[in-house]
Amino acid sequence: MSKLHLVFxxxxxxxxxxxxxxxxxxxxxxxxxxxxxxxxxxxxxAQRTVDDAEMKYVIVHLHxxxxxxxxxxx
Numbered sequence: 001m002s003k004l005h006l007v008f009x010x011x012x013x014x015x016x017x018x019x020x021x022x023x024x025x026x027x028x029x030x031x032x033x034x035x036x037x038x039x040x041x042x043x044x045x046a047q048r049t050v051d052d053a054e055m056k057y058v059i060v061h062l063h064x065x066x067x068x069x070x071x072x073x074x
């Protein structure tokens with residue numbers, strides 16, 4: 001199975017949390033086949049909003065959600 005990664009972001013109520021203020025307005029950057037390409041997309045999105053402390057972008061390891069019982073590297 002591919003190690004898919006989702007990159008998305010949005011406005012958070014507190015920059016130290018992942019409590020997104022308006023889930024309907026999330027910016028879905030995309031789904032990527034590996035961590036390196038996801039990280040590159042995440043950096044680009046995060047850098048575009050660097051001056052806005054309430055904007056946060058994250059990388060979600062979709063492969064871990066799809067098959068949580070598989071050990072990493074197995």
